[in-house]
Amino acid sequence: MGGQPLHAAAIGAANNAGELEWLNAVIDSINDGILVIDSQEIVRLINPEYTRITGVSPEQIIGKPLRRVRPGALLPETLRDGRGRVGIYRKEGRHEYVVDMAPIVVNGVIIGAVSVCKGLTEVHKLTQELHRSRETISRLEQRMDSLHQAAYRFHQIVGKDGGLRRLVQLAQKAAESDLPVLITGESGTGKELFAQSIHNESGRAGRPFVPVNCAAIPADLLESELFGYEAGSFTNAKKSGKVGLFEVADHGTLFLDEIGDMSLDLQAKLLRVLQEQKIRRIGDTRERSINVRIVAATNKDLQHLVAKGNFREDLLYRLQVIRLHIPPLRERREDIIDLIDWMVKGTSCRLEERTMQVLQQYDWPGNVRELKNAIDYAVCMADGSEISVESLPQWIVKRVPADDQPKRQVTKLKEVLEEAERGAIQVAIEQYGSDVEGKKKAAQALGISLATLYNKINRLQVDW
Numbered sequence: 001m002g003g004q005p006l007h008a009a010a011i012g013a014a015n016n017a018g019e020l021e022w023l024n025a026v027i028d029s030i031n032d033g034i035l036v037i038d039s040q041e042i043v044r045l046i047n048p049e050y051t052r053i054t055g056v057s058p059e060q061i062i063g064k065p066l067r068r069v070r071p072g073a074l075l076p077e078t079l080r081d082g083r084g085r086v087g088i089y090r091k092e093g094r095h096e097y098v099v100d101m102a103p104i105v106v107n108g109v110i111i112g113a114v115s116v117c118k119g120l121t122e123v124h125k126l127t128q129e130l131h132r133s134r135e136t137i138s139r140l141e142q143r144m145d146s147l148h149q150a151a152y153r154f155h156q157i158v159g160k161d162g163g164l165r166r167l168v169q170l171a172q173k174a175a176e177s178d179l180p181v182l183i184t185g186e187s188g189t190g191k192e193l194f195a196q197s198i199h200n201e202s203g204r205a206g207r208p209f210v211p212v213n214c215a216a217i218p219a220d221l222l223e224s225e226l227f228g229y230e231a232g233s234f235t236n237a238k239k240s241g242k243v244g245l246f247e248v249a250d251h252g253t254l255f256l257d258e259i260g261d262m263s264l265d266l267q268a269k270l271l272r273v274l275q276e277q278k279i280r281r282i283g284d285t286r287e288r289s290i291n292v293r294i295v296a297a298t299n300k301d302l303q304h305l306v307a308k309g310n311f312r313e314d315l316l317y318r319l320q321v322i323r324l325h326i327p328p329l330r331e332r333r334e335d336i337i338d339l340i341d342w343m344v345k346g347t348s349c350r351l352e353e354r355t356m357q358v359l360q361q362y363d364w365p366g367n368v369r370e371l372k373n374a375i376d377y378a379v380c381m382a383d384g385s386e387i388s389v390e391s392l393p394q395w396i397v398k399r400v401p402a403d404d405q406p407k408r409q410v411t412k413l414k415e416v417l418e419e420a421e422r423g424a425i426q427v428a429i430e431q432y433g434s435d436v437e438g439k440k441k442a443a444q445a446l447g448i449s450l451a452t453l454y455n456k457i458n459r460l461q462v463d464w
C-alpha cells in the first residue's frame, strides 16, 4: 500500500470504492493545497493545488517519509505533540506559502496530520484587495464628512448689540465642551448660524455637522432617518438597510432643528440616546456606541409645550444644559445698521437716509432673514447706486408711516411697557422657579392666569 496515493480512505472516512472516489474528487477540488501524513510520517495524500503551490508532484512525495522529501516540514511536530499550528510561513526554492496544520484524531488516537497551504500570491491578492477596500472606505468617509460641513463661524455673526455679543461669548464657551445646547429664538434670528459656529469652533470641526429638520420629516420616517434600520426590517425598507443620521454624525454634531415638533415617542428615544450614547437601528438587536454632540433649536416655547404635555420635561432639561436665546431683531435695532452695511458691502449701492429710517422702524417679524431678502430685493430694484424707499419691498413701506415721529413715540412706549413686563416676569420666575409648579406660583404672584403668563413669556421672549 506504501507508494499508493491513499486519499481519504487512509483516514477511515470511506469504506467503499464509490465513496473513495467521491472524497477524492472533493479534496481535489479544494482551492487550498492539502497534504496528509499517516502516523508513521509517510505522505499519503496531496491534491493538485498542493502541487501548484509547492511545485512538488505526487510521484516525488506520495508514500515517502515527509522529513526526507521536505526536511524543514513542521507537520511531524504536529503529529508528535497533537497541537495545531496556524499561519506558518514556508519558503522552498521560489515557492512561498503559508501553512495551517492539524492532527487527525480518530477515537482519541492521533492517526496522522494534515497541512493546508495557501500560496502567498493568493494572500498577496487578498491583502491588496483589503488595502483597496480600506482606501475606498476612507475616501467615502472623507466624502461623507465633506458633504456635512458647517459653513459659518463666529466672526461672521454681525451685530454690536450687547446682548448678542454676550450670547456669542457664551456660545464660544459652549463650543469648548461637548454639552448639549438648546438655541431658541424667532424664525430668522440666526439659530442655525450659531449652531454651525459652535460646531466649527469645537474639537469636532472637520467632522460631520448633520442638520435634521424635525418638522419637515413625518414622525415615522424621522425615526428611521435618525436611527437607521437593518435590511428588510419593514415594508419599503431598502434591501441593504440604512445608516441613521446619528451614525453619520458620529464624532461630529447632530443639529436637531425644530425640536419642538418631535413626537413624544421619538423624544423618549432621543432621551435614551442622550443618556447612554448608544443607538439601536430599527430591526437590529445590537446596540452601537456613538459619540455625537447634540445641538437643538426651536422657535417654540418648549416650557409651554411641557405644560401642555407635548414635550418631555426630562428631555428639555437634558437638552438645555446650555441655553442660548437669540433676541428678535426689533429688540436690537442698532444691529440693523451693521447688518445692512454688511449686506450691501461688495455692491455699489448705498442707502438713502430715509430708506435707512424706514428699515429701522420696521418690526422685522422674519428677523435677519427678512432683512437680507429686503436688501437683496432693493439692490436689484434700485435705479443707480442710491437705494430709495421706492426700491424697498412694498410690505415694508406700507407698515411704516410716512411721518414717523408720532408713531415712533408710541412704539417706544410699547417697548417700555414690554420691558417692564419682561422684568417683572423674570423676577417672579427667578423667585418661584421655572418648572410648571413655579410658573403657577409666579402667575399668582403677578396677578395673571397661567395661560396669560405663558403667552407673555412667549410673546416677550422672556429669558428664564
Ligand SMILES: Nc1ncnc2c1ncn2[C@@H]1O[C@H](COP(=O)(O)OP(=O)(O)OP(=O)(O)O)[C@@H](O)[C@H]1O
Binding pocket: 156, 157, 158, 159, 185, 186, 187, 188, 189, 190, 191, 192, 193, 194, 299, 368, 369, 372
Ligand atoms: N447676526 C447675524 N449676522 C449675520 N447673518 C445673520 C445673523 N443672524 C442671521 N443671519 C442670517 O440670516 C439668515 C437666517 O439665519 P438662520 O437660518 O440661522 O435662522 P434660524 O433662526 O435658523 O431661522 P429658522 O427658525 O427660520 O430656521 C441666514 O442667512 C443667516 O446667515
Ligand SMILES: [Mg+2]
Binding pocket: 191, 192, 257
Ligand atoms: Mg433654522
